Amino acid sequence: MESFLLIATIYLTAAVVAVPLASRLGLGSVLGYLLAGIVIGPVLGLVGSETKDLQHFAEFGVVMMLFLIGLEMDPRALWDMRHRLLGMGGLQIVLTTGVVMAGAWYFGLVWQTALAVGLILALSSTAIVMQTLTEKGLAPTEGGRATFSVLLTQDIAVIPMLALLPLLAVAQPLTFAPDGSISRHGDGHGDAGHGAAMSIVADMPAWGVTLATLGAVAFVILIGRYLSRPLFLMIHGTRLREMFTVVALLIVVGIAVLMITVGLSPALGTFLAGVVLANSEFRHELESNIEPFKGLLLGLFFMTVGAGINFNLLFANPVNIMGLALCLMVAKGLILYLIATLFKLRRDHRWLFTLALAQAGEFGFVLVSFALQTNVLEHTLSQNLLLIIAMSMLMTPLFFILHDFLARKLAETQQPGTQPEPDQIDEQHSVIIAGVGRFGQVVNRMLQMSGYRATVLDHDLNTIRLMRKFGFKGFYGDPTRPELLHAAGLSSAKVVVVALDDMEKTTQLVRYIRREREDISIVVRARDRVHVYELYRAGADHIVREMFDSSLRAGRYVLEDLGLTDFEANEMETEFYKYDRYSLRELADLWKPGVPLEENAAYLTRARQLNKELETALVTQDEGGTAPTGDSAG
Structure with a gap:
């Protein structure tokens, strides 16, 4: 011994x-x-x-x-x-x-x-x-x-x-x-x-x-x-x-x-x-x-x-x-x-x-x-x-x-402006994440914590290398390329998460995915309200504005600091979220591509009506009522 x-x-x-x-x-x-x-x-x-x-x-x-x-x-x-x-x-x-x-x-x-x-x-x-x-x-x-x-x-x-x-x-x-x-x-x-x-x-x-x-x-x-x-x-x-x-x-x-x-x-x-x-x-x-x-x-x-x-x-x-x-x-x-x-x-x-x-x-x-x-x-x-x-x-x-x-030497000798060949995708999962910046990374980590795996694509080689250093698997390549999407399993996937930085490419990708698969669920990040309308027309199922949820959380903290209880502030946040989704759905049907919002009379009229309805809804909420809900965007 x-x-x-x-x-x-x-x-x-x-x-x-x-x-x-x-x-x-x-x-x-x-x-x-x-x-x-x-x-x-x-x-x-x-x-x-x-x-x-x-x-x-x-x-x-x-x-x-x-x-x-x-x-x-x-x-x-x-x-x-x-x-x-x-x-x-x-x-x-x-x-x-x-x-x-x-x-x-x-x-x-x-x-x-x-x-x-x-x-x-x-x-x-x-x-x-x-x-x-x-x-x-x-x-x-x-x-x-x-x-x-x-x-x-x-x-x-x-x-x-x-x-x-x-x-x-x-x-x-x-x-x-x-x-x-x-x-x-x-x-x-x-x-x-x-x-x-x-x-x-x-x-x-x-x-x-x-x-x-x-x-x-x-x-x-x-x-x-x-x-x-x-x-x-x-x-x-x-x-x-x-x-x-x-x-x-x-x-x-x-x-x-x-x-x-x-x-x-x-x-x-x-x-x-x-x-x-x-x-x-x-x-x-x-x-x-x-x-x-x-x-x-x-x-x-x-x-x-x-x-x-x-x-x-x-x-x-x-x-x-x-x-x-x-x-x-x-x-x-x-x-x-x-x-x-x-x-x-x-x-x-x-x-x-x-x-x-x-x-x-x-x-x-x-x-x-x-x-x-x-x-x-x-x-x-x-x-x-x-x-x-x-x-x-x-x-x-x-x-x-x-x-x-x-x-390091190969990276230094690479000609400026040239891109390496995309990775060969050798696995497919029920979820595809196109773009894995700050937004896509959170989605991927939450899926892994829940026991699911996703096929991650991103056109930024440094981002993919950084992911790999932390033990996350990803494939280098442009997610907007149809051959890469199909190699990643577009024909059999259940959900595609689109989180690209480029607004135009995001809309094009959503439109292509919807054309290829009518039954697939598309979750996409939008830059602003107008981008939400474009993605809605392109066929997205769930649209998330990149700053909206963080702004909601900040607004809730402000309400708490003004004296509302945690429960009251949470209820206000929830109702505002529901009503915003409802109003986005209403305005999306009135939005006209290529026409500035200030020149769209029907859009402006309905926006003013919705603002008044919002004030009424929040007062009603304070008195124990409920607000309308929508299901297309957030």
Whole structure:
């Protein structure tokens, strides 16, 4: 017990010191965790043999992270990603495996071992990349979504890789010596490793494995769809908040155990569970309960990676190890840049996609250990591979810093007056928000708080980037362009919120939406009363003057300061609001486009009548009566 508390104190102290310092220097939390692990491990020797066991435990943070990612998606969004999953992700794995395999074969490895090395190094680090993308607000960008698609494909690909590796075992494994020479001999080394976890399907025939796998996936879907809601309702009835945390952890841990039992990736299983629960009303409760554990375990995982680096082996042959790690990242980078070009990512997103995925990943540790246990790799070669993976992961935060530098340079070199290409819209929701300035942001945040999601469009790139920094997803592009509106789901949306600054474009957009969809509800911001009339004619359902509600609130405060009670002032505010809507509806029918208001006799006459009616209505209200109401504008 005492030793556990001592180790926990060492890790927590290192994190508290290193991570805030790294974040303040602009290096990011991931690099801070890695450096903290290096200091307490290889440098000071404060931790030792327990690091490997801690790393296996901390890898559960990756499982939790994928569960939370799944909660942010719905099945339709996942289906919409199928082309990127199969195209970008599949192409990256195949090309990277082929190039690395060719390089390993050139250096003298037999083709079976070379293929195993290619498969291991084709994977990237989901933990580091997604954590850094989230911190920098880059996850909702086009490059961030493309990066996530490849990472998800890699996580899925771990399953067939684990099935293929035992078939690549060689009778006499090759030794990759510290001096760089390669020789063939059998040294008898073997290790069960993290990937050697036993499962109930280990001795089953192929058809049995298939049935068990499909049964586990079906069980996860059925539990998430039909049993999760009654379970959460029962827990809600206990009024014990800690029980929500218990149930959230039970869901993640239980599904992970189930997936391991049938030989599947626990990360993939929990991601699937997250997608199934994405539309649950308890999604936000799950997120809030899992998030702290995810962050803590991921931080611990990064620290164990740093603490587990074998610096003795690195210093014995630093040029070869660092050279191979850099060669791997350059080769993967070239492949990734080619794929980004083929899939027509914008130049800034292309660099993000390339630099984010150029490293090897944490699942490489699992595959190396499994390959060692199944005699696919020999001991010394596996140790070198583990070191190459760790060094590439250690350099990844530096690549993100390079991306930030390149992004600033690209922004500076952009020609004045030129606009970047609009984002590719890859998700659709029941609400579209066209324009997300001060007005649209409030609407979007209120929808999210209520459990709804909106597809946000805005033509101001800086606004979209600022949104992403705060974790809100938005798409860059001109909302008045018909192709972007249809890509955002105009044909299936229930509500469109129009909050553009340009009055003329606002009216044109409302007119176009109404022409395309007679049944859709249009909520729009108006500049003034005349703009209200124009939008009313264009077909808007609910019109909100941008200063009206704030003016009402200010008027209510004035009434309270003059001596009215809160209730009386609120009643006056409510009645004035109702009567103003009624009068706007009356005057909208008399308004004539292109004719100044002062020259419209019918309009002026009715406006004077309404002003007198307003005075009468307020007096009546003071005596307990009611005023007329309207329903078209506010």
